Amino acid sequence: SSHCWTFLVSFLGPDQWHKNYPIAKGRHQSPIEINNKEVHYDRSLLPWFASYDPCAAKTILNNGKTCRVVFDDSFDRSVLRGGPLPGVYRLRQLHFHWGSSDDHGSEHVVNGVRYAGELHLLHWNPKYSNYLDAVRRTDGIAVLAIFLQVRKTPKPEMKRILEQINAIKTKGKEVPFPNFDPSVLFPKSHDYWTYHGSFTTPPCEECITWIVLREPIIVSSDQMAKLRSLSKNAENEPDLPLVDNWRPTQPRYFRMVSASFL
Numbered sequence: 001s002s003h004c005w006t007f008l009v010s011f012l013g014p015d016q017w018h019k020n021y022p023i024a025k026g027r028h029q030s031p032i033e034i035n036n037k038e039v040h041y042d043r044s045l046l047p048w049f050a051s052y053d054p055c056a057a058k059t060i061l062n063n064g065k066t067c068r069v070v071f072d073d074s075f076d077r078s079v080l081r082g083g084p085l086p087g088v089y090r091l092r093q094l095h096f097h098w099g100s101s102d103d104h105g106s107e108h109v110v111n112g113v114r115y116a117g118e119l120h121l122l123h124w125n126p127k128y129s130n131y132l133d134a135v136r137r138t139d140g141i142a143v144l145a146i147f148l149q150v151r152k153t154p155k156p157e158m159k160r161i162l163e164q165i166n167a168i169k170t171k172g173k174e175v176p177f178p179n180f181d182p183s184v185l186f187p188k189s190h191d192y193w194t195y196h197g198s199f200t201t202p203p204c205e206e207c208i209t210w211i212v213l214r215e216p217i218i219v220s221s222d223q224m225a226k227l228r229s230l231s232k233n234a235e236n237e238p239d240l241p242l243v244d245n246w247r248p249t250q251p252r253y254f255r256m257v258s259a260s261f262l
């Protein structure tokens, strides 16, 4: 996308994205506020399942907007299925959103609670010929969203990813990241909310079935600081900390948020 945009409050900030990306003002935008009082318990919702091949993990990179792990999605190798999904969806990448301090950073907000960060695992519907075709379809993409909550005793599984941060400090850096099964990051409970929404960054296509887990994963304040040590600039440019890469919540309009749990 030749247009530039930022998360920062600026003439290119989230409130201005619609000038270059009109969908950003659509009726099915993400993230949203999830309030228990307005959620619909849907007992027909199935459990979701992830079957990931650790050998599908390829690289970890800094694209100036987030830290991303990329997977081989050339066949149904690592897939998500069940839940609200009509079939299998291929895992393509995971990435994070975080704040400039531990008291904010997530994109979705639950009953007024902002978490320190949010992990997104992006999957696309292989009934379409490729990812870019899938992003043009309402059932093209499924994102599994997991909140990051700061506590004293972190989950060791995040260590693998955070150990690589020093190697991808600046924009454009990418290093091999083999043998990684992201389901090691999942919390115990698979309880989730689901609704239809969009990419949270431009072009903000409205093609995502969001599956937002109720149970956060635990990280330490030091682990969040590690993410904040990333830079949005390239190696030979002045240092700009990569922080606050989250979009504010968007109007829910006439969308139903369903819960898989009572």
Ligand SMILES: NS(=O)(=O)c1ccc(C(=O)NCCc2c[nH]cn2)cc1
Binding pocket: 120, 122, 135, 143, 198, 199, 200, 201, 202, 203, 205
């Ligand atoms: N935060 S999120 O909504 O999960 C999300 C996930 C992936 C991307 C992404 O890779 N964007 C560049 C390629 C592209 C263009 N159009 C659709 N994808 C952006 C946001």
Ligand SMILES: [Zn+2]
Binding pocket: 095, 096, 097, 120, 200
């Ligand atoms: Zn995301």
